[in-house]
Amino acid sequence: MSTLRALAKAQALAAGVAQPVATVRHLHLSPRPLVLVPLAMAGEANAPLAALVGTAPGDARLLIVPQPRNRDQRFAFAAELAGIVLPYLDSFRGVSEAVAVDRGRDVRYRYVDAPQLLLPNPGGLAFLRLFGRSTRFRRPDGEYPVHPSVPLLGRWLTFFAERAEHPGSSALLAMTEALTLHWATGQSAVEDLHLPAVLGWLDPPPGLDGARAAARAEDPAVCPPAGPATDPEFDNKVLAPAIAAYTDAADDETARRSAYAELELALRGQLAPTWELMWRGVGLLAALPPGARVEGRWAGDRDAFTSHAEHVDAGGGPQPRRDGAVAAAVRLHRLERAGTSYAVQRAYDDPLVMAEHRLTGEAFVADVTLADPRRVDDTGKRPVLRPRIQVVTTEPVAVPVGATLYSTARPGQKAKVVFLTPAADGKTEVVLELSGGMGRGLTAPPGTVPEVGERLSLTTLSDAFLPAGAFPDPAETPWTHGGPPAAATFDQALGPADPPGAGAGAGAGAGVGAGVGVGAGVASTPVVGPSDGDPAEDWA
Amino acid sequence: MTSTAQRLAEIRGDVPPRRHNARTIAALTGNPGCARRAVLDSAGVDKPKLAERVGFPARFGQSRFAITRGNTFEAQVKADGGAELLRLVAERLGVDPGGPATWTDLGADDRPGQSGQSGQPDRSARSRAALAAAAPTGAGEQAALFDHPLLGLDVAGQRVHLEPDLVAARLAGRFHVVEVKSFPVIDGQADPGKVAAAAIQSAVYVLALRELLAAEGHDPELVSSDVLLVCPRDFANQPVASLVDVRKQLLVLRRQLDRMARIDDLLAGVPAGFTADPAADPADLRRSLLSVPARYAPDCLAACELAYFCRHATRAETATLGRPVREALGGVATVAEALALAGGEHSGQPEQAEAAALLRAAARLRADALAGRPA
Numbered sequence: 073m074s075t076l077r078a079l080a081k082a083q084a085l086a087a088g089v090a091q092p093v094a095t096v097r098h099l100h101l102s103p104r105p106l107v108l109v110p111l112a113m114a115g116e117a118n119a120p121l122a123a124l125v126g127t128a129p130g131d132a133r134l135l136i137v138p139q140p141r142n143r144d145q146r147f148a149f150a151a152e153l154a155g156i157v158l159p160y161l162d163s164f165r166g167v168s169e170a171v172a173v174d175r176g177r178d179v180r181y182r183y184v185d186a187p188q189l190l191l192p193n194p195g196g197l198a199f200l201r202l203f204g205r206s207t208r209f210r211r212p213d214g215e216y217p218v219h220p221s222v223p224l225l226g227r228w229l230t231f232f233a234e235r236a237e238h239p240g241s242s243a244l245l246a247m248t249e250a251l252t253l254h255w256a257t258g259q260s261a262v263e264d265l266h267l268p269a270v271l272g273w274l275d276p277p278p279g280l281d282g283a284r285a286a287a288r289a290e291d292p293a294v295c296p297p298a299g300p301a302t303d304p305e306f307d308n309k310v311l312a313p314a315i316a317a318y319t320d321a322a323d324d325e326t327a328r329r330s331a332y333a334e335l336e337l338a339l340r341g342q343l344a345p346t347w348e349l350m351w352r353g354v355g356l357l358a359a360l361p362p363g364a365r366v367e368g369r370w371a372g373d374r375d376a377f378t379s380h381a382e383h384v385d386a387g388g389g390p391q392p393r394r395d396g397a398v399a400a401a402v403r404l405h406r407l408e409r410a411g412t413s414y415a416v417q418r419a420y421d422d423p424l425v426m427a428e429h430r431l432t433g434e435a436f437v438a439d440v441t442l443a444d445p446r447r448v449d450d451t452g453k454r455p456v457l458r459p460r461i462q463v464v465t466t467e468p469v470a471v472p473v474g475a476t477l478y479s480t481a482r483p484g485q486k487a488k489v490v491f492l493t494p495a496a497d498g499k500t501e502v503v504l505e506l507s508g509g510m511g512r513g514l515t516a517p518p519g520t521v522p523e524v525g526e527r528l529s530l531t532t533l534s535d536a537f538l539p540a541g542a543f544p545d546p547a548e549t550p551w552t553h554g555g556p557p558a559a560a561t562f563d564q565a566l567g568p569a570d571p572p573g574a575g576a577g578a579g580a581g582a583g584v585g586a587g588v589g590v591g592a593g594v595a596s597t598p599v600v601g602p603s604d605g606d607p608a609e610d611w612a
Numbered sequence: 613m614t615s616t617a618q619r620l621a622e623i624r625g626d627v628p629p630r631r632h633n634a635r636t637i638a639a640l641t642g643n644p645g646c647a648r649r650a651v652l653d654s655a656g657v658d659k660p661k662l663a664e665r666v667g668f669p670a671r672f673g674q675s676r677f678a679i680t681r682g683n684t685f686e687a688q689v690k691a692d693g694g695a696e697l698l699r700l701v702a703e704r705l706g707v708d709p710g711g712p713a714t715w716t717d718l719g720a721d722d723r724p725g726q727s728g729q730s731g732q733p734d735r736s737a738r739s740r741a742a743l744a745a746a747a748p749t750g751a752g753e754q755a756a757l758f759d760h761p762l763l764g765l766d767v768a769g770q771r772v773h774l775e776p777d778l779v780a781a782r783l784a785g786r787f788h789v790v791e792v793k794s795f796p797v798i799d800g801q802a803d804p805g806k807v808a809a810a811a812i813q814s815a816v817y818v819l820a821l822r823e824l825l826a827a828e829g830h831d832p833e834l835v836s837s838d839v840l841l842v843c844p845r846d847f848a849n850q851p852v853a854s855l856v857d858v859r860k861q862l863l864v865l866r867r868q869l870d871r872m873a874r875i876d877d878l879l880a881g882v883p884a885g886f887t888a889d890p891a892a893d894p895a896d897l898r899r900s901l902l903s904v905p906a907r908y909a910p911d912c913l914a915a916c917e918l919a920y921f922c923r924h925a926t927r928a929e930t931a932t933l934g935r936p937v938r939e940a941l942g943g944v945a946t947v948a949e950a951l952a953l954a955g956g957e958h959s960g961q962p963e964q965a966e967a968a969a970l971l972r973a974a975a976r977l978r979a980d981a982l983a984g985r986p987a
């Protein structure tokens with residue numbers, strides 16, 4: 073938590089309403105996002121109960137599972153959801169654009185637009201990820217066939233879930249996170265997981281301040297939870313009798329239909345308020361102007377969408393349960409790079425984010441007082457254009473002589489710190505030597521060198537391309553890292569579980585043990601026995 | 613009745629102390645620095661009722677779907693005299709079960725449903741006798757499983773009975789606590805919050821079992837600090853056993869129980885006339901509660917029934933926003949003070965100079981950027 077953000081939170085609390093922490097929108101917002109509000113059955117491993125889904129406020133489709141423990145109904149729900157999601161995805165596969173690769177020697181294509189999924193909160197994202205996991209290995213044939221769209225849906229949901237971990241991606245967003253990226257509420261991070269409370273701070277109803285609106289939103293009787301967990305009171309008092317009535321109706325067609333209608337009504341009542349909040353959130357985000365680098369990051373999402381679509385078209389298999397050693401390392405490296413670049417890009421796009429870096433001394437704002445745009449350094453083999461400028465700042469400068477700075481206005485230009493001189497009134501004079509971004513000649517084209525009187529935002533953060541690390545080919549994974557992975561096929565994915573201890577320790581140590589103080593984490597010995605496709609999965 | 617017990621009874625009101633279970637004992641470790649909570653828990657106050665009386669009801673409801681599912685899974689795992697359970701546990705521990713285990717249901721007589729105090733002394737004695745008699749003597753013995761042992765623990769000077777849904781498994785020369793939980797382990801990973809909660813609960817059982825053995829003259833270390841969680845695997849009903857090392861949880865628990873055992877120290881800081889009797893007037897109760905210092909943090913919301921009350925009472929404090937926020941604000945205690953320092957209205961105490969300078973700079977930068985300066 074930066075001091076600037078913390079201060080915004082304190083201000084929000086004092087003012088009784090959320091405060092901006094961004095001046096531009098740092099994510100892409102589709103004009104036609106697919107909003108999905110899922111509910112899960114309490115106590116079950118990721119059993120869907122209901123969902124509202126659609127691409128416009130007035131176009132909510134309600135899907136329900138009248139008996140969430142019934143396996144067939146669960147996959148019928150998946151097929152129904154696929155019937156909405158897959159055509160939505162396909163609708164972005166019309167027009168492609170050519171992208172030059174390999175320094176213009178080659179060209180590849182990507183779709184000019186891509187789908188965007190919006191869910192209420194991180195819990196919703198986790199639900200979606202597991203739903204993808206529980207459906208992508210299913211088969212349309214064999215002993216327990218499912219509709220062919222089900223495994224396809226699973227692979228796409230997995231794609232979105234993986235994309236959501238990529239910093240700066242807008243393919244799948246949790247509304248709570250999208251909103252709190254731009255506004256600070258007067259409540260803690262735990263409370264910010266609750267969408268109704270976040271909107272209570274952002275947009276309190278007339279007559280209430282943020283704190284009161286948020287407290288009111290915490291009462292499930294007033295405001296149903298935004299899922300995927302349901303309100304236990306609702307489960308006990310409304311849902312349980314409604315499910316029982318549906319089950320009791322059995323073959324009595326009339327009774328069953330009315331019980332189904334009852335269930336629909338009850339579940340819609342739990343989902344509709346969140347649906348409405350989702351679109352209010354979309355409206356708030358849409359009112360912000362997009363940051364300059366948002367489009368570039370969205371192009372990355374379009375690339376990812378295009379390549380996954382091609383992978384699926386080419387008959388590629390489902391994503392493996394766990395990455396192999398090389399794939400995991402590559403992925404981690406990619407996420408770290410994306411994280412760094414995303415942080416820098418946001419700072420370049422948004423003076424309010426850059427202010428966080430100014431506070432820590434990684435950036436400062438300065439006025440140009442002297443400029444020598446024609447200076448040429450001829451001490452080397454051949455003369456090079458190296459203009460110098462002097463800037464003055466009132467801010468503390470925490471960079472040493474020799475450091476390289478960048479100006480947000482000219483991100484392609486390097487500015488090396490040559491002299492640092494304390495001046496009157498606590499000001500600092502900085503002499504900078506410029507290179508790059510001025511053409512190839514010995515004369516700088518107009519506008520490429522800052523002029524006297526110009527105000528610059530200078531930072532050590534570089535928006536330059538970060539080179540990728542080198543990793544062995546997966547087929548050459550060293551034995552110390554488990555050796556080459558087997559190809560991810562249906563058979564492998566569904567086959568007997570891992571041998572005792574293998575892999576599970578590492579995976580679970582990171583996952584289960586993380587942040588809970590369960591030092592050793594959990595090491596599992598999966599039972600070697602019927603796999604996921606077994607009827608044992610019919611929850612009794 | 614000792615004077616301490618009397619004092620606690622006065623605080624609690626005219627009701628028997630609230631009974632603890634492993635969950636409530638585990639919850640004691642939630643915010644160990646909070647005196648308000650320690651006093652209320654030591655006195656066995658009915659906190660849910662108290663919270664309701666002061667106008668801030670807790671929300672710790674449980675869905676009956678979750679309860680049903682838990683019971684079904686547990687019954688499935690324990691079926692056939694625990695044959696499957698034994699196999700899972702032995703395999704996870706990497707030992708040979710050496711033939712079928714004996715199965716003793718120590719709760720058999722007064723189950724199901726009957727949770728009254730009536731059978732407790734009996735059951736307690738029976739559990740104690742059975743477990744002590746079965747204390748491991750070597751790796752060679754037959755495996756033995758004990759379901760529903762009734763255990764006891766001293767909490768704030770009172771004997772608390774625990775009726776855990778656990779199996780104590782004697783295997784390969786040790787006792788292991790085995791807990792059946794219905795949250796899934798998917799691809800080797802489980803919900804970290806649920807694992808953490810299960811681990812601290814299991815630690816309560818390990819502690820109680822160790823004390824039982826020690827009281828009977830056995831080595832408490834015969835109870836392993838590696839507990840086994842048996843959960844459904846992936847999306848199916850197939851059970852999978854996982855090992856969790858609870859040594860750290862044992863330490864935390866021990867520390868908090870010791871603290872509560874020094875109840876007199878704790879009570880010394882409590883004003884005379886302090887009451888938490890839900891029958892008292894709500895306004896008096898609120899005033900009374902506020903007279904004992906608390907240490908509210910957002911984590912309380914998931915751990916303590918009084919959270920909404922305490923949050924309301926500390927609204928003006930930076931800690932309400934979470935520890936990271938408070939730290940980023942230079943540790944300044946109240947929101948008003950942080951904002952005053954940021955606005956340069958006063959420069960604060962000498963030791964706040966650094967925080968004040970940071971906050972002033974932050975406020976200036978924030979205002980500049982919001983006003984569009986510099987372009």
Ligand code: SF4
Pocket residue numbers: 643646647648649906907908909912916917918919920922
């Ligand atoms: S909610 Fe209140 S009483 Fe409970 S632990 Fe937190 S601060 Fe203490």
